[in-house]
Amino acid sequence: MSKQVLDGESTLLALAAAIYGRLPASSVASATSKGWAPLCRAAHEDMGEVPEMLEALGALNLHERAELLEDVLDHWAMGGPASQAEVVNRVLAHLGAPPVPGQNDLVDALRQFGVGVYTPDDLNLGDIDPYDLAENYGVLLARATPDGRDMPMLVLYPETEGAGIEDLERRTDWEHWGRYGKPDTNPAWRLRARITDRSLQGLVRVDPDGEVDDELWRAAETVSLPEHWWALLDRVRHVLVVGPVKDPDSPGALQAAGDAGELLAVVVPVDFR
Structure with missing residues (x-):
């Protein structure tokens, strides 16, 4: 402009x-x-x-x-x-x-x-979804034992060109994580899950009024989670979120990101809806 x-x-x-x-x-x-x-x-x-x-x-x-x-x-x-x-x-x-x-x-x-x-x-700003204007991520389901106890984990990977470690550092205050120890819990970030069809809806940050002010991932479609993963999520009520990994299909992607110092992590509560 x-x-x-x-x-x-x-x-x-x-x-x-x-x-x-x-x-x-x-x-x-x-x-x-x-x-x-x-x-x-x-x-x-x-x-x-x-x-x-x-x-x-x-x-x-x-x-x-x-x-x-x-x-x-x-x-x-x-x-x-x-x-x-x-x-x-x-x-x-x-x-x-x-x-x-x-x-x-x-x-x-x-x-x-x-x-x-x-x-x-003129610009039809009311029809623009803020999610489409920001960088987006995909998620992979996993499990971890950061403090010796089993808990569900989500691994983030970039889905848009500008997504990555610099974007996450700018948008979050998550800590750098070397895959050892349990990261801090941040209640401002929530994993939204729907009970009726046992699915995940999105990873969002909410303001003090409970309104969404950032959204890293949104489910493109409804997919029911594996029973064992949902049961763990329901029991722990928190999830370990880590990322980003550059190649989600690579078995060593998570370790490579941690070794390079390019892995952020946080524990967030689950918002069952």
């Missing part, structure tokens, strides 16, 4: 004018922003200064535009001016467009001048 903004002068102008039309450049802003912001402020206060502002913006090279965009986004993150539509209306006035009173009209006006504006409805 940043590249699209840099390529579209009108979009960058609308964003920057909404900030620097009212606020000075901060002390940590780039020299580019410190030089351009006063021209923008003058244009905001006196429409006669708009050509100078536009000329100065047009003279910026790609690197300078990137600096300006970064400073603008920092301001937006901290909270922009109260009336952004008012400043954009000044830009539209210079372009020969009438002022717009409402948000929908503002979006339409910007689109008429080639500014790509998209709303959540």
